[in-house]
Amino acid sequence: MTQNTSKLIEIENLRKYFAVKGGGLLARRQYVQAVESVSFSIYKGETLGIVGESGCGKSTLGRAIIRLHEPTSGKIVYDGQTIFDSDAKIAVPMLPYRRKMQIIFQDPSASLDPRMTVGEIVGEALDIHKLCPGKAERRERINELLDEVGLNTEHANRFPHEFSGGQQQRVGIARALAVNPEFIVCDEPISALDVSIQSQVVNMLEDLQEQIGLTYLFIAHDISVVRHISNRIGVMYLGNMVELAESYELCNHPIHPYTQTLLSAVPLPDPEKNKTRQRILLEGDIPSPINPPSGCRFHTRCPYATDICKRDMPRLKEYAPGHFAACHKLEGLG
Numbered sequence: 325m326t327q328n329t330s331k332l333i334e335i336e337n338l339r340k341y342f343a344v345k346g347g348g349l350l351a352r353r354q355y356v357q358a359v360e361s362v363s364f365s366i367y368k369g370e371t372l373g374i375v376g377e378s379g380c381g382k383s384t385l386g387r388a389i390i391r392l393h394e395p396t397s398g399k400i401v402y403d404g405q406t407i408f409d410s411d412a413k414i415a416v417p418m419l420p421y422r423r424k425m426q427i428i429f430q431d432p433s434a435s436l437d438p439r440m441t442v443g444e445i446v447g448e449a450l451d452i453h454k455l456c457p458g459k460a461e462r463r464e465r466i467n468e469l470l471d472e473v474g475l476n477t478e479h480a481n482r483f484p485h486e487f488s489g490g491q492q493q494r495v496g497i498a499r500a501l502a503v504n505p506e507f508i509v510c511d512e513p514i515s516a517l518d519v520s521i522q523s524q525v526v527n528m529l530e531d532l533q534e535q536i537g538l539t540y541l542f543i544a545h546d547i548s549v550v551r552h553i554s555n556r557i558g559v560m561y562l563g564n565m566v567e568l569a570e571s572y573e574l575c576n577h578p579i580h581p582y583t584q585t586l587l588s589a590v591p592l593p594d595p596e597k598n599k600t601r602q603r604i605l606l607e608g609d610i611p612s613p614i615n616p617p618s619g620c621r622f623h624t625r626c627p628y629a630t631d632i633c634k635r636d637m638p639r640l641k642e643y644a645p646g647h648f649a650a651c652h653k654l655e656g657l658g
C-alpha cells in the first residue's frame with residue numbers, strides 16, 4: 325500500500341444528529357448527537373481505519389460521508405467538488421457520486437435482499453447506473469465480478485440464504501465493486517464472520533485495493549483489526565474524533581488519554597509483557613449521546629480532566645507531523 329498525498333475527501337465540521345422522541349407525556353423532541361464537528365481528510369489510495377466503542381458514531385460518520393444519511397451540517401468535498409455544504413444550501417446531484425462511493429455492511433445477511441438471486445443483486449447495481457446495456461455484456465460482467473470476489477459463476481442463480489456468512493459478504497463486496505467505485509466505506513465488514521474466515525475477507529479487500537486503486541474508510545470497534553491494514557487510524561469517542569495519526573505512530577505513541585486506554589486493553593504478542601503491563605481502566609459508563617457531557621465529551625471519564633475540560637470542547641490539533649489529537653492537557657491548558 326503506497327500512500328498518495330492528494331486528498332480524495334475533505335470533511336469539515338461534519339455533524340449528524342438524529343431526532344428522537346423523549347419519554348413522558350410532555351416529551352420534547354430530543355437529538356442523538358451521533359457525530360459532532362468532525363473534520364479530517366481521506367487521501368487517495370489509503371486505508372483510513374476508524375475505531376471506537378460501540379455507539380460512538382462510526383457507522384453514522386461513514387454513512388454521512390457518502391450521504392446515505394443526510395448530514396445535519398458541515399461540508400464534504402469529494403475530489404475537489406463540494407458534494408455537501410450546509411452553509412451554501414446547494415443541492416448537488418448525488419447519482420454520479422453514489423457510483424464513486426460505496427459501502428460494505430457489517431451484517432451481510434441483513435444487507436442482501438433474500439428474494440433476489442446473487443446475479444440479480446449484483447446486476448441491480450449495474451442497472452441503476454446503466455453500466456451494462458447489453459444482456460450478454462451484463463451477464464459477462466456479473467460473472468467477472470463473482471470471480472473477482474472468489475465466487476463461481478453458477479452462484480449467480482442462487483439465493484443469499486444458500487451461502488455462508490463469508491460468501492454472503494463476498495456478494496456484498498461484488499455488489500459494491502459492480503459500479504467501479506473509487507471509495508468504499510467498509511463498516512465492520514468482518515465483525516459478523518467466523519474468525520477462521522475473517523482474514524480471507526480482509527486479504528481479499530487488500531488485494532482488490534491494490535488492483536483497482538481503491539480508497540477505504542475501514543471501521544472496526546477493535547483497534548487490533550485495523551492496525552495492520554490501515555495507513556492511518558482515527559479514534560472516535562461519543563461522536564468526536566479524538567486522535568488521528570499514522571497507524572504505527574498511533575498504536576505505539578498514542579497521546580490522547582482515551583486512545584491510551586483503548587490500547588492498554590489490546591493484548592500484546594509477548595505474553596510476558598502482557599502480564600506486567602498496566603491496564604488503564606476507565607471509571608463510569610459511556611455517557612448518552614442524547615445529553616452528552618459539556619466541554620470535552622471525555623471529561624467525565626478522563627483521569628486528567630480539569631475545569632477547562634468541562635467548559636470547552638477541544639479542537640483536533642497537530643502535535644507532530646500528521647499526528648492530531650483533541651485534548652486540553654496536550655495544549656498545556658488542562
Ligand SMILES: Nc1ncnc2c1ncn2[C@@H]1O[C@H](COP(=O)(O)OP(=O)(O)O)[C@@H](O)[C@H]1O
Binds near residue numbers: 343357382613
Ligand atoms: N437512525 C438512527 N436514529 C436514531 N439514533 C441513531 C440512528 N442510528 C444511530 N443512532 C444512534 O447514534 C449513535 C451512534 O450510532 P452508530 O453510528 O451506529 O455507532 P457505532 O457504529 O460506532 O456503533 C448511537 O447512540 C445510536 O443509537
Ligand SMILES: [Mg+2]
Binds near residue numbers: 382383384511512
Ligand atoms: Mg456501527
